[in-house]
Amino acid sequence: MSTQSSQQENKSDEDLGSALVTARRQLERATTHVNVDEGVIERLKHPTRVEQVSVPLKRDNGDVEVFTGYRAQHDDVRGPYKGGLRYHPEVNAEECIGLSMWMTWKCAVMDLPFGGGKGGIAVDPKSLSEEETERLTRRFAEELRHVIGPTMDVPAPDMGTDAQTMAWFMDAYSMQQGETITGIVTGKPPIVGGSEGRDAAPGRSVAIITREAIEYYDKEIEETTVAVQGFGSVGSNAAKLLDDWGAKVVSVSDVNGGIYDPNGLDTYAIPSHHEEPEAVMAHEAPETVTNNELLELDVDVVIPAAIGNVLTEENADDVDADIVVEGANGPTTSAASEIFAERGIHVVPDILANAGGVTVSYFEWLQDINRRQWPLERVNKELEEHMLEAWDDVRQEVEAKDLTWRDAAYVVALSRIAEAKSTRGLWP
């Protein structure tokens, strides 16, 4: 399964050990800008539940191996928990909790009727045959069955898992329930209840938000230069759309490095990671750059769309762009964020920019519940509307309180969650 190995590369330090620490720090920071009850903040520092399960697998050679699986459910005050399942050797409870918190904020900033969840299995998916992956996934679905459900907790693909994994998961869940329940997961292939446009959605949302940011800062898109780090699902879809809309994409990269053409690259001629892994450097271009040089190019917009923690204290002073749009999850460290704020570089955060994925997951869930598939045009039109509404909500906070885009996005998310909590009250 090629996507499994490719997504392995995206494991960042931030993802690994400190997801929970970072998520709590960001929550603390956001509370300084919004008037929210202390009890609500305290509650949000902790997940509702973390389910840990043992997942036995009969290997192809007949041996039985037992893996550990998790599902962290952070908060569901606004609707079912929502978030990915990842297969990676370093998946652990803390990481899942931290990532589930980010999903809570992401769903809230997009005003989706979901809370945050995240889970996975501590396993190297590259070490599994396809048959083993299927058996492991089916058993995992069974072990989690009592804590998930289409109105309770709706998983999705993440690192090391893909649409096929979700199809097996949905089938296993449905077999035990005695009926086909497509709404148990999102990110499925369209033939079994998946949504058109789901794969391209995170990149599309990054492009839409980039376009809005360009306009907001009084630039003409036709006169804007863009550098995109990572040419996978997020990076290639964002780059191609921005290219379509007239921006000049001057540099793109993959894990090996990047290419640079000051006159603009033909983004459609460069194979994306899924078309041909690691083929960017083979594309003819006037210059090559390292991944770090790409981030420091003299461009208007930089889009880190590969891995986390690439914009750090080390290179933040050398970034030349006016706008950074976070395509990847967590590409900017807290120290770099502060430097950018001091330098007047505008950073549009991941929880807004790449939220197209979970937004189209929401559309997929609606389609599943209604048993009615939407055409791609409707998916893209409604995604555009949702992104513009979220952009506007965050923009208003930026302007009203003179906040960074990240702080403003957290304020929007936190205010919605806190209001829902105080309206519902504390049970019992």
Ligand code: NAD
């Ligand atoms: P992908 O596997 O499709 O592509 C990743 C790209 O990044 C590839 O071109 C790869 O060569 C490159 N890359 C890997 N390691 C690199 C490194 N060290 N330096 C530079 N480039 C490197 O991944 P994707 O789905 O596009 O995800 C990219 C980022 O976006 C991740 O942070 C992911 O968590 C985030 N994200 C993805 C989705 C989604 O649904 N695909 C949604 C939201 C956020």
